Amino acid sequence: MADHFLKIALISESKQLIESVIQAVEDKFEIVSFSNGIVFYNHLAQSPKEFCLVLSDAALQDVHGLSLKKTMEKLGFGYLPFFLIMEKVNREEILKAIGKGVADIFTKPINKKKLKTRLEFQINHPIKRLKDTEITRVEPYSIPWLKRLFDVFVSGLILFALSPLFLIVSILIKLESRGPVFYYSYRVGTGYTIFKFYKFRSMDPDADAKLQQLKHLNQYNHPEKSADEESIPATETTAVKELCELCEQAGGGCLQPLYDDNQMVCEKIILAKKNSNQDSAFIKIKDDPRVTRIGKFIRNTSIDELPQLWNVLKGDMSLVGNRPLPLYEAEKITTDKYALRFLGPAGITGLWQVEKRGRGEMSEEERLSLDNDYVKNFSLWFDLKILLRTIPALFQSENV
Template sequence: MNRKFNLLIKRIFDIVVAGVLLIILSPLMLVIYLLLKKESSAPAVYISQRVGSNYHIFDLYKFRSMIPDADKQMDLLKDLNMYSSDKISQKMQKKASSQGSEGGESLKENQEKVILYQDDKVVDESDYLIEKATKEGAAFKKIGNDPRITKLGAFIRNTSIDELPQLWNVLKGDMSIVGNRPLPLYEAEKLTTDFASKRFLAPAGLTGLWQVTKRGKGDMTEEERIALDVKYAEEFSFWFDIKIMLMTIPALFQSENV
């Protein structure tokens, strides 16, 4: 099937599924809304600008899971970012330890490296990734043990109930049931390479390839995440979406750590 036909089938599927789910889940959504209003006088539905397919900017809806004005505290929580350069460095060191030889020889002498060629030098890929993250800062942000999350917010985030209002985004055509995560503006503007920008060729989605393959694995680098996004953008189809949806069900029962 060609891409245009895939998009047409995908859109019809999205409208039907989102409409049915909104009807079925409306009682649960009403209960969550009332509990959030009881917990705080702040709006129960959080609205945030996100970047979707072909850099389309839209208002994304989520049930509020954080304290009011949580966005203003982001700069104070940089050390907790799971995609920071320190986290990438720790993963590289962990990987190096697991690949060390029993004879005690150094990793550099035994490890099969991926070599990158730059204008004036040759570098190891792992060294390049750490240097890149240190200079530019992580494009993706995911705060571990985020103190801004409320008690009810922790529950609805871990069960993905906080994302149910995005079914309205699906009906509007901003998103799809399956796709790449719609990025906040500050994350999208850092993805400037030709390879990374390919992720925006796919629709934004409620669930996606990296969510079901990496959920619960907090040591994922942003390069791995981008690669999964690009893979979906290049290969998405109706049957691929069905496969991801089926994989989403068991993934929901894993702790969210990606």
Template sequence: MKVVYLSPDFQEAAEFEKEFGQSFEVKHFDNPKLFLNSLENGDRYDVIIDASSPGSPLGINLIRTIKNKFTATIPVIWIADSLVPATVQRMLMAAGVSDIFYQKYDKEKLSTRINYLARISKMDMHPRANSAFAYKYPLGKRIFDIVVASTALLFLSPILLVITLLIKLESKGPAFYYSYRVGTGFKIFKFWKFRSMRQDADQLLDSIKAFNQYQTPAKEQVEEGYSLCKTCAEGGVECSNKLINEQGQLICEQQYIESKKTKSGAAFIKIANDPRITRLGMFLRNTSIDELPQLYNVLRGDMSIVGNRPLPIYEAEKITTDEYAARFIAPAGITGLWQVSKRGKGNMSEAERKALDIEYAQKFSFRKDLYILLKTVPAMFQKENV
């Protein structure tokens, strides 16, 4: 029996193969293109084990692509790092996931489940995902979005043309810029903006990450090299779950998890006084004019006028677990609650932004959208360079 293991972590894949290699033929893929190429070349697999995060390139969108592109139904088992909220569970099932296990799985139970799903798949009895579950914008909200976006594009077209010419005159490169963003239900789409940065802005990001306003202060960083975690040390007891870190030292599993979170950095990246921004780009950003091309995304149905900001993939991967995944249940929007609440303020923490996203996801309504829109106008003309 052939089992695919999808994960960017080679060590994790090696451990899985060591554990199940005697029972199944395990093939590891850390790249979605390589896996899709394998399927297109005629390779057949009995079960897919996906151990990535939902918003990663190996996540929900890859599973959707497989289910839509290939007629053969391959059962998918999701291996999650932590508890998956019910809303995210429904998204996984709708994408084609058959079952969810957690990292500390029971080997015998997982092996039994793999064999069972493989058998019923071959008998063409694999339980289909409930495709009826997918986020659908309320009809009133969708009509409002189409009317507003169409009207705005019509009346603003002369201004859009002038801005396009000014961008081309100031610096080399295209006037429009797109990046891949993760929106509602972890859907990945092309997110359009007026270019406000130098052409090599993406290449310069690593060199200025230290100035990220959401970065955890150094004093809060988790130290390495403890033999006990803080809780166990204070209680005078030995940690029950111990691991060995890269330096060969004993480390509590909880301490390792916290250390890994710290190393991965903040979930959001926003640089105050970003040196990559052009002079015209600074004006476009401070007035939010650079966001106007997203009206096209609204017409396409990728976004709404009001909603939670769609995130770059590298940010979305960090908040697709625990309660924070709830922010992806709401519509993706041009403007939203956190933008009008504390836009650009240096004292806005990552936790506050996440909380505002979740608040909107749980309580959004047409009335609340109108309130946010009214507050968006003064928020556009800010003093902070964000």
């Protein structure tokens, strides 16, 4: 058997569990761990035949439980045997898991001998693979050449024309507060692809410390409040005590640091959201006190978005499309109803911005529905109409 069939993908954030699994199978398999499903999707897309099976540390209804398995099937990887590692399990959950195609469930603490025996049995007596016709494959999206040509020409022209503005804004940001002028975070775009997303910094350097104190103001958790703007990034600073897998790969510090109980950590918001399936996928706070004075201005005029023209020039995204999401948001949007938004281009502006931005309420469901509508109807002519409608939407009256 070829070496690449002896690798197991383990989705878990528990170092103790990862070490336990490695100890159990070290003489038989190689364990490759992933902090979350989005990182795993991207790795799998690059090396689809690398793994012989998948182990996921998650509750049945968690984003890394049945939801992860279903997404794997939609992306064309349903043939990989899928095992769950759970805290506890009852008969109803076992029956449901089997019905959804889960190969087996292990409970914590891990019985190392049982784990190794079961995984070896799976390799020696594999379950018959699903036929290709039974798998709903996601066709990779590629930007049409005319749209790409338009993106390169327009983004390059604007970057050149606005270079003096970039210089002025950079000086103002530096004068008002310490910290970098630009920041980037990892975002999820077309086909769940991860890329570096650039913006002007618009928050105080200590914005992370204040996030936990403001979570109750999240408008997407309160339908009666206005929710018509893109979610505010959780952070824009760079120093943390723990680094996630993505940050370690990137080097230079954390790219999405958060605070948990007044301690700086890395991507812990993922774990927090896992504990409650009722949490909103988006975070937006009206009149956010963490935003600086120059930050408020560049947000209301969307100047903070201008560095994303570099993303367009590179081909990470387009001028018009669905907004790329942070990893912890994208992980919650894997259902058949809304995953369609990831099958079209990622963009700086899009349909939901011009439909609702600055004039009326918008629920999370409405926003996702508009994202889906764009994917179903987008064309170069449609993009031009959205761009023309974006200009007046830039100067909004709300403080977001």
